[in-house]
Amino acid sequence: MPVKTNIEALRETLAAEMRRDPTIVITGEDVGRRGGVFRATEGLYAEFGPSRVIDSPLSELSIAGVGIGLALNGIRPICEIQFADFIHPAFNQIVNEAAKMRYRSNATFTVPMLIRAPYGGGISGALYHSQSIEAFFCHVPGLYVLAPSTPYDTAGLLRTALRSPDPVLFLEHKKLYRSVKGEVPDGDFFVPVGLADVKAAGDDLTIISYGLMMHESLKAAEALTREDISVEVIDLRTLSPLDKDTILTSVKKTGKVLIVHEDNLTGGLGGEIAAIISEQAFEHLDGPVTRVAGPDVPAMPFSHPLQDFFMPDAEKIAAAARRLAAY
Amino acid sequence: MPTQVIMPKLGESVVEGTVGRWLVGEGQPVKEYEPLLAVTTDKVDTEVPAPATGILLKIYVAEGQTVAAGALLAEIGEAGEQPSGGVDASGVHGGAAPAATPAAPAGRPSATPLAQRLAAEHGIDLADVPAAAPGGKVTREDVEAFLAATGSTDEDALQSDALRAYAPRAGAPRSLGFISPAVGRLAAEMGVDLAQVVGTGAGGRITKKDVLAYVATPAPRGEESLGRAPASDELPPWERPGSGDLFKPTEEMGREAPAPVQRSAGGPTRPAGLTLDSELAPMSAIRRSIARHMVDSKQTSPHVTTVMEADLMRVVQARERLKGEFERQGVRLTFTPFFVQAVVAGLKAVPEANSSFTEEGLLVHRRIHVGMAVAIAEGLIVPVIRDADERSLLGLSRVVNDLAERARAKQLAPDEVQGGTFTLTNHGTAGSLFAAPIINQPQAGILGVGAIQKRAVVLSKGHPLLPDAEDAIAIRPMAYLSFTFDHRILDGRSADAFLEAVVSYLEAYSPKAS
Numbered sequence: 001m002p003v004k005t006n007i008e009a010l011r012e013t014l015a016a017e018m019r020r021d022p023t024i025v026i027t028g029e030d031v032g033r034r035g036g037v038f039r040a041t042e043g044l045y046a047e048f049g050p051s052r053v054i055d056s057p058l059s060e061l062s063i064a065g066v067g068i069g070l071a072l073n074g075i076r077p078i079c080e081i082q083f084a085d086f087i088h089p090a091f092n093q094i095v096n097e098a099a100k101m102r103y104r105s106n107a108t109f110t111v112p113m114l115i116r117a118p119y120g121g122g123i124s125g126a127l128y129h130s131q132s133i134e135a136f137f138c139h140v141p142g143l144y145v146l147a148p149s150t151p152y153d154t155a156g157l158l159r160t161a162l163r164s165p166d167p168v169l170f171l172e173h174k175k176l177y178r179s180v181k182g183e184v185p186d187g188d189f190f191v192p193v194g195l196a197d198v199k200a201a202g203d204d205l206t207i208i209s210y211g212l213m214m215h216e217s218l219k220a221a222e223a224l225t226r227e228d229i230s231v232e233v234i235d236l237r238t239l240s241p242l243d244k245d246t247i248l249t250s251v252k253k254t255g256k257v258l259i260v261h262e263d264n265l266t267g268g269l270g271g272e273i274a275a276i277i278s279e280q281a282f283e284h285l286d287g288p289v290t291r292v293a294g295p296d297v298p299a300m301p302f303s304h305p306l307q308d309f310f311m312p313d314a315e316k317i318a319a320a321a322r323r324l325a326a327y
Numbered sequence: 328m329p330t331q332v333i334m335p336k337l338g339e340s341v342v343e344g345t346v347g348r349w350l351v352g353e354g355q356p357v358k359e360y361e362p363l364l365a366v367t368t369d370k371v372d373t374e375v376p377a378p379a380t381g382i383l384l385k386i387y388v389a390e391g392q393t394v395a396a397g398a399l400l401a402e403i404g405e406a407g408e409q410p411s412g413g414v415d416a417s418g419v420h421g422g423a424a425p426a427a428t429p430a431a432p433a434g435r436p437s438a439t440p441l442a443q444r445l446a447a448e449h450g451i452d453l454a455d456v457p458a459a460a461p462g463g464k465v466t467r468e469d470v471e472a473f474l475a476a477t478g479s480t481d482e483d484a485l486q487s488d489a490l491r492a493y494a495p496r497a498g499a500p501r502s503l504g505f506i507s508p509a510v511g512r513l514a515a516e517m518g519v520d521l522a523q524v525v526g527t528g529a530g531g532r533i534t535k536k537d538v539l540a541y542v543a544t545p546a547p548r549g550e551e552s553l554g555r556a557p558a559s560d561e562l563p564p565w566e567r568p569g570s571g572d573l574f575k576p577t578e579e580m581g582r583e584a585p586a587p588v589q590r591s592a593g594g595p596t597r598p599a600g601l602t603l604d605s606e607l608a609p610m611s612a613i614r615r616s617i618a619r620h621m622v623d624s625k626q627t628s629p630h631v632t633t634v635m636e637a638d639l640m641r642v643v644q645a646r647e648r649l650k651g652e653f654e655r656q657g658v659r660l661t662f663t664p665f666f667v668q669a670v671v672a673g674l675k676a677v678p679e680a681n682s683s684f685t686e687e688g689l690l691v692h693r694r695i696h697v698g699m700a701v702a703i704a705e706g707l708i709v710p711v712i713r714d715a716d717e718r719s720l721l722g723l724s725r726v727v728n729d730l731a732e733r734a735r736a737k738q739l740a741p742d743e744v745q746g747g748t749f750t751l752t753n754h755g756t757a758g759s760l761f762a763a764p765i766i767n768q769p770q771a772g773i774l775g776v777g778a779i780q781k782r783a784v785v786l787s788k789g790h791p792l793l794p795d796a797e798d799a800i801a802i803r804p805m806a807y808l809s810f811t812f813d814h815r816i817l818d819g820r821s822a823d824a825f826l827e828a829v830v831s832y833l834e835a836y837s838p839k840a841s
Contacts, residue, residue, distance in 0.1 A: 204536075255509040255535040286509035286535035327529050 001183040006176050009151035009184050010040050013158045014078070018048055021076060024162065027054040028063055028080025028116075037082055038118055038177055064090035064115065068097050071113040076162065084119035084171065085131040098167040099142035113167045114158075120173040120212055120262055121300040122311045129174075130300035132263035137169050138240040138272070144193055145240040147171040149214040151182040153237050156191030164193070171239075173211040180215065196243035198250065202230035204325050205256035205287075207317065208247060208273055210236040213260045219314035220321060229325045239269060247273065248281050255286030256324050260317055265293040287327040292320045329404030329411050330379035331502075333530075334388075336396035337368050337741050344368045345393040345612045346400065351383050357403055364400070365737070367612035371744055372705065372737040379403045385410035391609060397531065399502060411502060438465035445470045504528075509535040517542050613706045624768045628684070628813040632763035635826045639779055639804045641836040653724060663753060664723035665836065666776050667697050669829045670751055671716045673774075676828035677821055681748050683769040684815050698747030698767055699727065701734040702757075708734050709767060711747040755779060761807040771816045774829065777807035 004012070018024045026041055032055035035042030045053040056063045060081055067077040081087045087094075098111045121130030137145050146161060146168060148154040154172070161168040199214065200221050207217040214235045221231035232250050236243065251257055257277055259270035270291040277289055292312045294300075301307055334344050347365035351357050362374040363383070377383075381403045388400045402410040438446070438453050442465045446453050449470075456473045458465045503521050506514075510533050514521050517538070524541045526533035610618075624630075642665045653660040674681040674695055683690040697715040701708050710730035712718070718726065733739050750767040755778035764775045782805040789795025808829060812822045 255507070283508045283512040286507045327532070327534070 001185055003181050004151045004155075004184045005178050005181050006148075006151050006154050006172070007038060007040060007178055009155040009182075010158065010172065011042060011044075013155045014041065015044060015047065017159065017162045018044065018052065021162065023074065024076045024078060025052045025054060025070065026078045026080065027056045027066060029056055029058055029082045031055060031080050036080060038174070040116070040118075040172075041080070060086050060088075060090040061093060064093035064098070067113045067115070068093060068101070068111055071098075071111040071167075072101075072109055076112050076114070078114045078116060078162075081115060081117040083125075083129050083131075084117035084133045085128045087115075087117055087133055090115075091136070094137070094143065094167070094169070095140050099140050101142075102166060103142060110165045111167045112165050114161050114164075114170055115168065116170045116172060118172045118174045118177075120175060121307065122175045122212060122262075124302065124304070124307065125174070125300065126302035127299040132261070132294070134169075134171060134239050135263055135268050138269055140240075142166065143240065144168040144238070145171065146193065146237065147173070147210045147239050148191070148237055149173065149176060149211050149235055150180060151184045153191050153197070153235070155184050156189055157193065157237065159188060160190045160193055168193075171211070175212050176215070191237065194238045194241050194243055196246040197235045197237055198232060198246065199235045200231065200233040202232035202254070204230045204254060205258060205321060206232045206234060206247075206250040206254045207258045207260055207321065208234045208236065208250075209260040210239060211262065213262050213312060213317075216312065216314045217260050217317055220317035223314065223318050224321055224325070227322070229321065231321060242273065242276065244276055244280070247276065251277050251281040252284045255284055256327070257285075257287075257289045258292060258317070258321050258324055259289065260292045260312055262294050262312060264296045265291060266296050268293050287324050290320055290324050292317050329384055329402040329408055330381070331399050331530075332363060332375070332378060332401040332403060334366070334394050334396050334398045334400055335375060337366065337371065337373060343393055343395050346388050346390050347372065347612070348390055349386060349401075350374070351377075353383055353386050355383055357381060357383050368741065369612065369616045371708070371739050371741045372613060373739070374737060375400075377403060382406045382408070384408060393612075438470075441467045442470045445474075449474060504530060504532040506533065507535065510538055513538045611705050613708070617706050620768070621765055624765050627768055628766050629815060630763070630766060630811055631814045631819070631822070632809055632811040633819065633822050633826060634761050634807050634809045635823075635830050637806055637808055637830045637833045638784065639806055639833055642833055643779070643804045645836055649720070653721065656721065658721060658724045659728055660720075660724055661727065662776075662779070663699060663727045663751070664720055665833065666751055666753070666774070667699070667712060667715050667723050667727065668720065669832045670697055670749060670774055671695055672832035673825045673829040674749060675716070677817075677825040679816055679821060680771050680812070680825045682771050682816060683748075684771070684813060689816060692748040694748070696746055696748045698744075698750040698770075699730065700750060700752035700764075701731050703735050703737075708739065708744060709747065709750060710734050710739055710743050711745065713746070749773070751776070755806060761809045763809060764811050766811055766813055770813075772810060772812035772822070772825070774826075775809035775811070777809065779804050779806045781805075 014026070018026075026044060028036070028041075030037055031041045032045040032050065032053050035045065041053060056066070063079050063081065067079040070077040081090065094115065098113055101109050101111045117133070119132055119134070121132070123130070134145055134147060137143055144161070144164060144166065146157050148157045158170065161170055200218060202221065207221065209217045214233065217231075217233050221233050224231050232254055234246060234250055257274075259273050261268055261270055263269065268291075270293055274289040274291065277285070294310055294312065297310065300310055336342070337344060344366045345368070347367045349364045350362050351364075357363055357377040357380065359378065359380045360376045363377040364375050366373055366375050382405065384402045384404045386401045388394050388398065394400070404410065438456075442456075443453065445451075445467060446456065446465075451470065451473065453465055453470075456465050456469050458469050504526060506521065510521070513519065513535060519538055519541060521533055521538075524533050524537050527537055528534040639662075642662065646660055646662065646665070650660050678691055679689065681692050681695055683692070694714055695716040697712045698709040699712060701710060710733075712723065712726050712730065715723065730739070730743065733743075747767060747770065749770055750764075750773040752762075752764050752773060753776050754762045754764070755776050758778050760780075761777045762775045764773045766773050781802050783800050784803045784805065785798055786801050787795055787798045789797040808826060810822060810826045810829075812825075817825070
């Protein structure tokens with residue numbers, strides 16, 4: 001099976017999907033001739049031409065608005081937000097229009113739009129190139145939020161998302177673009193939306209994570225194995241809707257849960273997961289549902305030591321897991 | 328929920344402690360971090376601070392009782408709150424009840440129901456049973472101690488009818504700590520009595536894994552054990568008998584639910600010869616420890632004491648000269664650091680004096696850790712100056728003062744009274760001229776410093792023994808140095824070589840050399 005990086009899996013799947021479905025168009029800043037700042041759309045302009053790979057103005061509001069208009073007219077747009085940090089001007093279009101369209105039109109209109117947004121820190125991107133924005137959008141019904149962490153999941157979820165009748169926010173962790181490699185089968189395969197993946201099985205406690213933090217959690221789990229602490233690691237993959245079954249099944253097995261995300265703590269996804277567990281698996285808890293998350297500071301600092309302080313990592317995760325295991 | 332006061336683990340190898348004195352009474356307010364009780368171990372005395380602010384709801388472990396580290400000592404909570412760790416085994420809530428009870432008529436001492444029942448079962452007159460509690464109320468412990476002392480008991484009898492019938496009802500279940508939802512549900516589903524499960528979680532909490540492990544272990548909770556189990560298992564943790572295995576690694580002992588340490592000397596036993604003409608003064612843990620160490624040492628080493636005299640003129644001069652300078656640096660300069668330096672000089676001259684005797688051979692220590700005996704109100708304690716040879720006079724002064732102060736304030740950590748390789752005792756401070764100190768095992772010797780006195784001495788440059796025209800009589804500050812050594816390690820010649828080196832160092836003292 002071919003081994004690919006996340007960015008390769010993404011690019012190749014985009015190209016394959018565009019070949020399959022002639023209604024797919026890509027729009028965003030520098031997605032055309034330049035191939036995107038992360039080279040996610042490299043070669044697509046050459047292959048599919050300016051009518052399907054469209055460089056947009058520097059206006060996220062317009063990128064999302066154009067996408068919604070295309071989607072309502074039988075085109076399947078892929079809107080690239082160059083950095084997720086820039087998505088906020090498009091918030092109104094995404095939340096008020098795209099996410100509510102099916103509901104307010106009684107399913108007369110739907111918005112089959114895919115929004116790709118590179119997110120996350122740890123890449124010295126500082127304030128405006130490091131944000132995690134998932135919590136804002138997971139709050140919004142009518143929107144799928146995906147955050148794959150491996151090349152396989154990236155390809156499989158992207159393929160599924162490009163068949164979705166409703167808007168999808170597709171989050172790609174920038175640090176994982178080239179730092180992670182994995183096997184990706186040739187041909188069409190699908191990872192279902194709304195299904196989490198148990199990336200490591202264990203008995204003593206469950207770590208629930210996604211994105212870059214999933215990989216840090218795996219590292220922590222590996223270290224803890226040597227200390228005889230058996231850790232189960234769940235990769236959510238889909239952040240909205242959450243795969244409650246996988247979460248609850250694991251909680252019932254281990255009784256102890258550590259939720260890890262890079263997004264800051266307050267109002268983050270961890271709080272929602274903790275609430276679900278507390279409501280639906282209370283009698284199975286053998287320790288406090290614990291969170292490791294980015295601190296509640298306004299933004300990712302540029303200074304390296306401060307960035308390290310901000311970012312949860314395998315060591316911080318292992319420390320929290322150790323405490324929880326000993327509880 | 329009340330906050331539990333737990334017997335701290337007061338050192339790496341210290342697994343038990345004796346409650347010396349409660350500094351706060353039941354029902355009285357306590358403040359977090361303020362001293363709550365004094366704890367003595369065989370190494371050190373210390374005070375345990377209150378872990379929370381509130382009212383001292385209940386004291387579980389009486390003064391003089393020895394329990395393992397981790398044992399529940401007391402509970403602190405809000406006024407009016409019920410202690411969670413349970414009612415005491417007698418079935419009488421502590422605190423208010425005894426005070427409200429009118430004094431029992433003479434000859435018929437007040438006793439808890441359980442004590443009365445036990446006494447009746449064993450045919451004991453309760454008037455014979457001394458009460459350990461301050462209120463004079465005879466408790467089950469008192470009866471048991473009495474039975475143990477008079478030899479009229481056996482385990483089974485104690486565990487038998489009275490307790491089995493009574494304890495589960497009167498004695499509350501042992502404190503199980505926090506029961507998580509998962510543990511509660513599992514226990515209910517599987518019919519597990521959580522009191523039987525050993526907790527390995529934080530603070531001895533029973534975890535889900537503990538329950539599963541308990542269920543998975545077929546072990547000894549068959550029919551036969553069920554017969555006698557309830558009595559002991561219903562008892563609070565600090566009252567359950569120990570497993571009897573004294574040679575377990577200490578980590579394991581700490582993990583277990585606190586088991587009481589069986590003490591033959593514990594409890595109000597009656598020594599032979601106790602008549603109306605004498606009274607029995609309870610022995611403190613430190614007194615007991617000193618007694619044991621002294622007897623052990625005398626039985627271990629053949630002690631020999633040799634004495635020399637030292638002219639301390641130069642030392643006294645140096646001290647007078649340096650005192651002010653040291654004071655400006657906040658350090659009080661005593662004679663002790665000079666003697667520590669002299670000991671170091673002696674040990675360097677005769678390394679065998681810094682050794683321990685073993686059957687395999689002489690363990691000669693490369694590092695010099697000098698213990699210094701400090702008299703405290705309760706007895707004697709010997710904090711250790713580590714690497715005494717690596718310290719300046721100023722550094723030694725700081726360490727000596729610090730250790731002495733904290734020894735008197737009972738703030739020494741157990742590790743600070745261990746590991747000495749030689750001991751210095753300054754018995755002269757109380758006027759003693761010379762003494763034959765006892766070796767602090769497993770060291771090779773101990774140096775005693777007598778009182779420094781002005782004495783008339785003959786200074787001579789002529790014939791060493793015969794009177795000579797060059798002789799002069801001078802007044803000098805003199806002290807006798809007594810060196811007790813282990814004759815298995817040192818002989819007269821080597822011991823005197825050590826002492827001679829000490830004396831020479833002191834007589835030739837020059838601060839520059841320090």
